[in-house]
Amino acid sequence: MPAHYPFGLEPLPYSYNALEPYIDAETVSIHHDKHLKTYVDKLNAALEPYPALHGFSLSQLLSKPELIPKTIQTTVKNNGGGVYYHNLYFNSMNTPWDEPTENLPVIRALLNQFGSLDAWKARMKKHGENVFGSGWSLLVLDPNRRFQVVPTPNQDSTLPQGLVPLLPLDVWEHAYYLKYQNRRTDYIDAWFHVINWNAVNNRYVGQMLLT
Numbered sequence: 001m002p003a004h005y006p007f008g009l010e011p012l013p014y015s016y017n018a019l020e021p022y023i024d025a026e027t028v029s030i031h032h033d034k035h036l037k038t039y040v041d042k043l044n045a046a047l048e049p050y051p052a053l054h055g056f057s058l059s060q061l062l063s064k065p066e067l068i069p070k071t072i073q074t075t076v077k078n079n080g081g082g083v084y085y086h087n088l089y090f091n092s093m094n095t096p097w098d099e100p101t102e103n104l105p106v107i108r109a110l111l112n113q114f115g116s117l118d119a120w121k122a123r124m125k126k127h128g129e130n131v132f133g134s135g136w137s138l139l140v141l142d143p144n145r146r147f148q149v150v151p152t153p154n155q156d157s158t159l160p161q162g163l164v165p166l167l168p169l170d171v172w173e174h175a176y177y178l179k180y181q182n183r184r185t186d187y188i189d190a191w192f193h194v195i196n197w198n199a200v201n202n203r204y205v206g207q208m209l210l211t
């Protein structure tokens with residue numbers, strides 16, 4: 001899968017029904033094969049006339065939006081952000097997972113900063129519930145290598161603020177409406193059961209080794 005233009009549709013790392021009963025197969029299928037595919041196609045279409053941008057990674061394109069030509073700034077922000085967050089989202093889940101273990105550095109660091117996993121979960125949940133309309137609740141690493149939990153509207157990237165997403169919770173209605181209808185809170189509670197902590201840990205360790 002190229003890390004630059006033309007961006008591809010990353011395959012799901014599990015079967016459509018792998019997240020049952022927490023997230024249903026039809027939602028996963030439409031979310032990945034239709035919604036994510038649309039973001040990928042629209043991002044590529046926007047970048048196609050600009051060969052000077054074809055060598056850059058998604059992180060680079062999203063980190064400095066002011067350097068993107070004005071005519072495609074919004075399209076790259078929305079669809080590039082969509083591709084970035086959804087690739088992270090789908091790669092942050094797995095078959096209902098065992099309880100996270102303190103053998104993982106990211107768990108020890110979360111416990112150290114938030115006191116308990118329940119305290120961290122409460123923040124993720126609060127931001128997820130409070131996003132008005134569409135958006136995300138995000139666990140990020142800030143420039144001081146500390147965790148923050150922040151909301152972001154639509155597909156707006158936190159990279160320009162130096163906040164690197166480690167674990168994104170999608171609270172767009174398309175992520176939950178088929179199974180949960182208006183019960184966003186029930187979806188959020190279910191999502192905590194399918195977090196792939198090994199994947200989150202790999203991301204965390206990778207970021208920490210950069211500094």
Ligand SMILES: [Fe+2]
Nearest residue numbers: 170172174175
């Ligand atoms: Fe989504």
